[in-house]
Amino acid sequence: MSTAELTLDEGLARLAAIAGQAHARIRGETVEVAPADARETAAILRFAQENGLAVTPAGGGTKTCWGNPVEAQIRLSLERMSAVREHSWQDMTCTVEAGCPWAAMQTQLARHGQTVALDPLWPERATVGGVVAANDSGALRLKYGALRDLIIGMTIVLADGTVAKTGGKVVKNVAGYDLHKLMTGSFGTLGVITEVNFRLHPAEERTQTWTANAGDAAEFAEPLRALLDSQMVPSAVQLRVGKDGCALDVRVAGRGEAIEDCARRLSKIFSEIGMVPSSEAVWGARQELYDAANATILKASMLPAEVCPVSAELRHWATTEGAGVQCVAYPFGLMTLALQAAPPAAFLVQLRARLRPTGGSVVVLAASDEMRAGLDVWGCDADALGLMREIKRRFDPNRILNPGRFVGNI
Amino acid sequence: MLHPTIIAELREAVGVDGLITGASQLQTYECDGLTNFRVLPGAVVLPRTTEQVQAVVRICARHKLPFVSRGAGTGLSGGALPAEGGVVISLARMNRILEVDYANHYVIVEPGVINAHVSQHVAAQGYFYAPDPSSQSVCTIGGNVAENSGGAHCLKYGFTVTHTLALEVVLPSGELVHLGSAAPDSPGYDLAGVFVGSEGTLGVATKITLRIVKRPEVVQTLLAAFDTPQAAGQTVSDIIAAGMLPSALEIMDTLAIEAAEAAVHAHYPKCGGLLLVELDGQASEVEALMRDVRALAEQNGAWEIRLAQSEQERALIWKGRKAAFAAVGRISPNYIVQDGVIPRTALPQVLAEIERMAAVVELRVANVFHAGDGNLHPLVLYNRTIEGQEEIALDLSYRILHLCVDSGGSITGEHGVGKEKQQALGYMFAEPDLATMQLVRCAFDPESLANPDKVFPRPRLCADRPGPYTPHPLETAGVAEIF
Structure with missing residues (x-):
């Protein structure tokens, strides 16, 4: 916290006066402070605003790397407000x-x-x-x-x-x-x-998961369309794509008779591919992508009907390029992609160009610093960006809250 | 009266047949469903395209003229009340369904499309548009977006905001922006989420992308008669506590039943509290759940339980429920419609308190509610010809709203704040809350031209006047039931 007016130690003293000695400390170039309630939070923000200090609100720190990096002088931890x-x-x-x-x-x-x-x-x-x-x-x-x-x-x-x-x-x-x-x-x-x-x-008390396997995501396009066009109401559906093939998981919650009924319907819809009961563990697939070390993670958004074709195209690209790509996609149009090595710059450009015409987007969530440096992680091309900036200006005119982290460097 | 140059500019923008300036024609637009507030606009324009809306809004921006956009005018809170000397932008002619995409479960419509027409349009493929305000046969999607309309089935399916994927919006500056997308989570602030329900104060929606939903396999509707609305209310709590999410849970009290019977002969049992439960979904599941509902109703003392045996019977049950508001006109010369929300568990105490408050001032209150989500529609009955009674009724209807807030609820569940409840919003939210909302308003509309002097409280000097209910012209003509 070396602004012209305030040393790190002075900042610590001021913040400790608000939240208590035990709840403010220096970490590197940052003062970390944990207010007890909204009132103390307000006092900290007022102090930051008066002194032109940037603040980053912090929870469990699991998604700190999402968005642009922020250089904040105050890390405002919510750890004491946890009830x-x-x-x-x-x-x-x-x-x-x-x-x-x-x-x-x-x-x-x-x-x-x-x-x-x-x-x-x-x-x-x-x-x-x-x-x-x-x-x-x-x-x-x-x-x-x-x-x-x-x-x-x-x-x-x-x-x-x-x-x-x-x-x-x-x-x-x-x-x-x-x-x-x-x-x-x-x-x-x-x-x-x-x-x-x-x-x-x-809470869903009784659930059952089934899985179908196929060599290519394109094979799922028709049964998935039929499933979503049916009167069944699954609580979750996901498509998993990796180098060894593709899987489609369906989970149903309900009473015994309803689950049996769903099993019959699913076996009809997936009669050609075949669907078998599987484990709840498959629903950890998205988390597993994030847990792999050093992967580049992208969040792609697309129209629901694009999920299978885009998955197939990505797998084809990975095979041709010899790249390691895994995806977990949900049928409402969200896909998480994990790339083992940093993809060539053209990859992101092409994927964005592929999805944008139908309103889709690609956000880079986890990437090496080198990769981040050369690209716009958000890829926001909205014509409402000016309006978003105006909202930011009205809410936070001095740009003390996570400055630069969001779309368009908001 | 608007300056002749402005009139000429508006005519240039929308053509001769798109401009209304004659005093008698302007009168058609002087109010919405809250008919006791009336203001004559300076002009009404009827654009046919987004470009025409933009042109009109730019004229307004240039001359700092307030404008109010308007759909069918069925709103019950005065949201479409014209601004004095301002322009009313009627979206009635922008009524095309532009695109239907079954593979991606959406439709793109213009704002003047009637709510029920969306469902009709996609019905053949087995889809429907879920939000169903009771005025759905006449109200427009643009109006629904402005009010974030609900309806009896929003308990399960959600509100207009849940089903609005994307919007094309003309900002109060005349600039055109696109908010949201048919693909989820567009990067940036969720401006579509904020725009829906902003009651016309942030701009004019000119294209709306709506989610459509697959029609459920079966729908079952059950009626249960209880001695008191409290017993019906307890059954609602028990149904929810059992982990069920019915598509509708409605309660009517004696007065409301009496009125509905007089109007549409729905063959309701004469009772103190009538519960209507609708379940939908897969046949196997619905049948099992309906057995449980029946058992819970019996446990709470239901002495008559009736399951609709045919689509006609089901339609009749709903007709009675949906006609309840207007039907109250048959048992009372005048009435005020209110729209409070309370936590479901507060229902017994709030009902008892409303009864007590009504008894003190010797008025009757009929109660119709969307019980599943705690949305009450108390109807305060009175007779205007008795001197002083209207004021007492108005005061009572306000105190009922305050009671809802004091019970942890809200002043409006679906009718909006509009003109009617500006002051009540100040009872529900503190100054810092309102000031924060104003930041959004100012970012969208720094000159306060879009539907000015609505929603937010005016200077404390002005007292609110909730509306005694007078029939909407559409209602009088028998075209619509208004709730």
Whole structure:
């Protein structure tokens, strides 16, 4: 924290005065501070704003590398704000502090057989605030919708110290703007999320997973179309593509008779390829891509009907180039790609060019520093970028919150 | 009256047949479904294309003229009330369904397309558009986007925002932007998510990409009669606690049943609390769950349980429910419609309190609610010809909204804030919350030209006036039921 006016030690003293000696310390060139509540968070942000210091809000630190790197003088840890404040199980809602690890929240909710119906990465370490700020989601999104549709309210602290509530604790509510939708996926650039209200679902008690295998993803195109066009409601579907072949997993939740019924329907839809019962472990596939060391990870978004053809094209490319590529794709149009070696620059350009005409995109989430240096990790070509910049300017005029991390260097 | 140069510019933008300036014709646009607020606009334009909307908005921006965009005008909170001397942009002529993509489960429509037409358009392929506000036979998608409309089935399927994938929007500056995408998670802020439900204050949507959903295999509708709405409410809680997610859970009390019976003869049992449960999905699952629902209803003292045996019977049950609002006109000369939300568990206390509050001022309140998500529609009945009663009724309807907020709920679940509940928004949110919302408003619309003086509280001096219900012209004409 070597700004002209303030030394690192002075910064530490000021922040310790807000959050307490035990909750502020120096780490490298950064002061790490852990406020106890929204009020202390506000005081820290006001201090940062007055002194022109950049702040990066931090949860479990699992997705710090997503987006552009940020040089912050203050690392604002939410670790002390980690409680499930309220679980109104009869109303199927909960209020959780942003620093609560995702899995810890789910354990608490499970006591009443309920869940926030989302399967993010690193659930043991990732926090509620981090998952929301990064808008992470997994296979369950097919049935339960995107993260933003599970959030009914929020408490946020703005750069100027304003503590604002948005939404509420009821599922149906159209009073005022839905600022929590703006905050979801905003990567900590508009405010610090301190509390989130979720709508809950009954936890899936009985589930069954089936898997079909094929040499090429293109073989899945027709049965997958038929599955999504059917009246079945699977809770998750994923396509796994690797050098050894492709697999399609389907999970159904429900009562015994409903599961048996689904088994019959699936065997009909997949009669040519064949589908067999498999293990729940297959749903860890996306996480496994991230856990592989030194992989370049891309998040590609596409129209649902593109998932099989794009997977097939990628596998073909990998075979021709001798590149190691693995994908896990969900049929609503999200694909995670892991490349063993950094891909040639042209690869990203071509993939973006392939997906953009139909509204798709490719975001680079994990990559070596060399690779990052030469490219735009977000690849945002929206004509609303000017409007996004204006929103950032209104919320954080002095650019103290995660400056530069988001699209267009917001 | 607008300056002749502005009139000439607007005529240039939309053509002679796209401009209305005659006083008597302007009157058609002076209100929406909240008919006791009326303002004559300076002009009404009826653009046919995005370019024409842009041209009109640019004229407004240049002259700092306020504009209000409008669909079918069925809104119940005064959201489409014209701005004094401003321009009304009617999207009625932009009513084409532009694209249907079954492989990717979406349609692209213009804002003037009627809600029910979307479902009709894709019905042959077994799809439907899920949000179903009760005015769906006349209300438009553009209006639904503005209000984030719900409906009886949003308990399971979600609201307009859940089903809006992408938007083409003319900003208040006249600039055209595209928000969201049919492919998920476009990089950047979720501006489509913020735009939906912004009640016309952030710009004009000119193209909307909507998700369509496969029609469920079976739909079963059950009626259960209880002595009290509380017993019906407990059954709702038990159904939810059992881990079920019905597609609809509706409750009507005695007065509402009486009114609905008088209007459409739905053959409802005469009871203190009527519960309507609809389950949909795979046949095997629905049948098993319906058995459980029946058992839970019996446990809570249901003395008559009826499962609709045919599509006609099901339609009649829904007709009665959907006609309940308008039907109240048969048992009371005047009434006020409210739209509060409470946590489901607060239902017994809130109902008792509403009853108590009504008894104190000697008025009747009929109750119709989307019980699954705690959305109440109390209907305050009164007689305008009795001196002072209207004021008492208005005051009661407000205090009911405050009661909802005090119980941990909201002042509106689906009707929007609009003109009617501006002050109530200030009861629900504190100043810092409202100021933060204003940051978004200012980023989109720094001059406050898009639907000005709506949603946000005005200076504290102005008292809110919720609307005594007077029939919408469409309702009087028998074209629509309004809820």
